[in-house]
Amino acid sequence: MSNLIRDPTEIKTWDEEVAVLVVGLGAAGAATALEASRTGAETLVLERAGGGGGTSAMSGGVLYLGGGTPLQQACGFDDSEEDMFKYLMASCGESPDEAKMRLYCEGSVGHYDWLVEQGVPFKQTYYHGCSGEPPSDDGLVWSGSERVHPFCEIAKPAPRGHVPQVENQAGPLLMKQLCAAVDASAARVASNHRCIALVQEPDGHVIGAIAESFGETRAIRATGGVVVTTGGFVLNDRMLEQHRPAALRCKFRVAADGDDGSGIQLGIAAGAATQHMDAVSISLPITQPWGLKRGVMVNAEGQRFIAEDSYYGRLGEWALLHHGGKAWLIVDDAIFEKPEYMPEVAAVGETVAELERELGLPQGGLASTMALYNQHAEAGQDPVFHKNTEYIQPLHSPPFGAFGCAVDDALYAVFTLGGLDTDVDGRVLDPAGDPIAGLYGAGRSTSGLSVGSYSSGLSLGDGTFFGRRAGRTAAKG
Ligand SMILES: Cc1cc2nc3c(=O)[nH]c(=O)nc-3n(C[C@H](O)[C@H](O)[C@H](O)COP(=O)(O)OP(=O)(O)OC[C@H]3O[C@@H](n4cnc5c(N)ncnc54)[C@H](O)[C@@H]3O)c2cc1C
Numbered sequence: 303m304s305n306l307i308r309d310p311t312e313i314k315t316w317d318e319e320v321a322v323l324v325v326g327l328g329a330a331g332a333a334t335a336l337e338a339s340r341t342g343a344e345t346l347v348l349e350r351a352g353g354g355g356g357t358s359a360m361s362g363g364v365l366y367l368g369g370g371t372p373l374q375q376a377c378g379f380d381d382s383e384e385d386m387f388k389y390l391m392a393s394c395g396e397s398p399d400e401a402k403m404r405l406y407c408e409g410s411v412g413h414y415d416w417l418v419e420q421g422v423p424f425k426q427t428y429y430h431g432c433s434g435e436p437p438s439d440d441g442l443v444w445s446g447s448e449r450v451h452p453f454c455e456i457a458k459p460a461p462r463g464h465v466p467q468v469e470n471q472a473g474p475l476l477m478k479q480l481c482a483a484v485d486a487s488a489a490r491v492a493s494n495h496r497c498i499a500l501v502q503e504p505d506g507h508v509i510g511a512i513a514e515s516f517g518e519t520r521a522i523r524a525t526g527g528v529v530v531t532t533g534g535f536v537l538n539d540r541m542l543e544q545h546r547p548a549a550l551r552c553k554f555r556v557a558a559d560g561d562d563g564s565g566i567q568l569g570i571a572a573g574a575a576t577q578h579m580d581a582v583s584i585s586l587p588i589t590q591p592w593g594l595k596r597g598v599m600v601n602a603e604g605q606r607f608i609a610e611d612s613y614y615g616r617l618g619e620w621a622l623l624h625h626g627g628k629a630w631l632i633v634d635d636a637i638f639e640k641p642e643y644m645p646e647v648a649a650v651g652e653t654v655a656e657l658e659r660e661l662g663l664p665q666g667g668l669a670s671t672m673a674l675y676n677q678h679a680e681a682g683q684d685p686v687f688h689k690n691t692e693y694i695q696p697l698h699s700p701p702f703g704a705f706g707c708a709v710d711d712a713l714y715a716v717f718t719l720g721g722l723d724t725d726v727d728g729r730v731l732d733p734a735g736d737p738i739a740g741l742y743g744a745g746r747s748t749s750g751l752s753v754g755s756y757s758s759g760l761s762l763g764d765g766t767f768f769g770r771r772a773g774r775t776a777a778k779g
Pocket of ligand 1: 325326327328329330331348349350351354355356357358359360361362363364365366495496497498531532533534555556557558559560561564565715716717744745746747758759760761762763765
């Protein structure tokens with residue numbers, strides 16, 4: 303038996319007994335604790351840091367919701383569960399979990415209402431800029447590739463990024479409100495308590511956990527269950543090496559210290575299966591200001607590989623995982639603007655051929671790409687990657703420049719999307735697909751809705767949505 307698992311016979315006395323023991327107080331843990339305690343179940347949250355928040359409090363705070371939320375309606379957008387479902391099934395990577403996706407879309411309006419009930423404010427206004435976290439306190443924003451080919455043909459586009467009302471980064475406000483709601487609930491929080499092991503019966507039933515606090519260990523019995531909401535594993539080099547080594551090349555692995563995969567390892571030690579451990583969100587925000595979407599993105603062969611107006615979560619994934627992390631954004635003098643998140647120009651040329659030489663690209667590769675692009679752009683078209691007409695403009699005006707979008711130069715922000723395998727009610731599953739009694743999970747310690755081509759808001763969205771379900775299930779025992 304690994305030291306992550308303790309046999310009940312080792313426990314002389316339990317220091318505490320609760321119904322539901324939640325491990326980790328990020329967005330998923332807060333939602334779990336709120337719903338578990340709401341049912342009347344005695345709920346304790348263990349948090350290894352000095353207080354709640356986790357990576358959720360460092361995030362943009364965008365929640366992906368739709369299907370006609372009051373905020374969407376207030377901003378004049380017509381959306382349906384079906385369009386949201388079709389977009390997400392098409393855009394969330396290979397084989398996302400259909401049952402979870404269906405429930406999420408059906409329950410999205412109700413989840414928005416629940417967030418508002420917890421005190422999360424959403425200004426009833428729409429941000430008119432392009433996709434991403436708004437630089438304003440507007441509540442509704444495009445946060446994915448909904449308007450981009452092929453998704454705009456698959457589902458009617460609607461903005462679904464719901465952002466708590468604060469200028470710029472909204473994660474801190476989201477967590478301030480959710481943690482305040484937990485404090486006001488019957489759930490208790492034990493900060494500076496790191497869960498170091500699960501207590502498991504020989505038949506597999508998880509009946510409690512061991513926590514370490516200031517050098518002392520405490521055994522906590524959980525009659526209903528233990529819910530793992532400890533976040534992802536982007537700070538665990540060894541796990542990244544095993545599952546997605548390319549992520550180690552990203553400059554920006556921002557996460558709370560807890561994102562070291564400890565909860566996933568506890569679950570695995572208890573016999574859990576994992577899903578999509580190689581799935582990562584990689585943001586490459588090259589196109590701010592938005593006019594830079596009129597540029598042409600090429601790989602090391604000088605070839606285009608994606609519609610440049612794709613959401614930055616898709617751009618980063620394509621550039622790093624499918625094109626070796628080597629890419630440039632080609633602009634001409636007419637569309638040149640200083641980018642917000644990219645380094646200075648990597649090369650300049652009076653002609654495309656000169657630029658190509660400067661960049662060391664295969665002779666003729668970039669020139670033929672630009673010739674083809676410009677030929678169709680003259681007619682306002684992009685039959686190769688179907689960029690939105692609003693961003694199509696022939697690039698003829700010298701000098702030509704290339705912004706370096708390679709992983710070694712540009713901002714690639716990564717976090718993990720895979721984790722413990724769970725059912726729609728948060729039960730952690732073993733490799734045969736059977737629930738491990740007493741063990742539940744939610745948030746980034748579990749496999750999420752998006753298993754690729756990330757749209758912003760899905761992580762906080764599914765973490766809180768399925769956290770609530772896990773809390774209710776664990777409370778029933
Ligand atoms: C810069 C940035 C911006 C982002 N913006 C967005 C966004 O706008 N929208 C979105 O949906 N996603 C966003 N994300 C991703 C999102 O923030 C995370 O995926 C999400 O917060 C994970 O939530 P969680 O509750 O699962 O984990 P966390 O919020 O990380 O919480 C896990 C908690 O568990 C604790 N913990 C860990 N191990 C233990 C242990 N063994 N014992 C006790 N406690 C433990 C941790 O200390 C932590 O408090 C962003 C990420 C980054 C890096």
